[in-house]
Amino acid sequence: MKSSIVFCIVLAVVVPIFGAPNSKDGNTKRYHMEPFFKTNWYRSMAFCHNMGMRLISIQSEEEQEKIVNIINEAGHHDESFWMAATNLGDTIFYWFDTGKKISFKNWARGEPDNDRRQCIALYNEKELLWNDIDCNEQHRIICEEDIKTNSI
Template sequence: MKCSLVLLIVSVIIASTFGDPHDLPEYAEKRYHLEPFFKTNWFKAMQYCHSKGMRLITIASKEEQRNIENFARESDLGDESFWTSGTSLGDQVFYWFDSGKKITFTNWINGEPNDFDSDRKCIEILNETDFKWNDCSCFDNNKRVICEENV
């Protein structure tokens, strides 16, 4: 009983501090949620977003890119990088994992994607490069998670 009460109190504190993902500001047709407590690899990021009824971010236009940039700045990420759902796992081209659609809008760093070590199958966004995209290993454990849902 005490354990349940403590868990309830901690949940209320976290929800009041960081907010319910469904109470976040809307950007056009999407709502975003930044996971503030951990960094992880691409696979766990996907799993985390799905567990929240959301998905890892996709960027289909310049407007969506700008919305993500604004959200990241408002979230004060510093120079941290974060995952997108973009991947080339099982394919020769990059696509958005949840929709399976080929990526048409891009915002790559000059010279990317370069698949330097043949292991760079996932897309991260680097805050330190003005939110440009980079291909990297899906197993990197040092990326933030931003989830999205349609509103």
């Protein structure tokens, strides 16, 4: 009984899920920010996948603002966060989970700036704008999942 209560408390602290605005297609995204550790892009992808989610893919200015607000409200404005974008095996950046080219972009000034930096993060030194960086750097994780809304 005692361990069940402790487990529930840990889940409440470890798995914060944030709601998100409706998208044009009627889906809603929910986000999970991992507050306890940093890791590389590859492990970030695996972490989100193991939670039944995926690394964030920002599709619009509104979604960019929503993610930045979540980061700021959680007090992590001085951290950088991985996104699901890469140009691994290609010359252009695309969303890893869908293989689609990135259409909405929110690069920091002068970015992307290096062909050998193949992953993208919301970068704290760039005011949480996009920066191409080495996939092996250590950054925080935000996962997302689509939630279908039911119309009554």
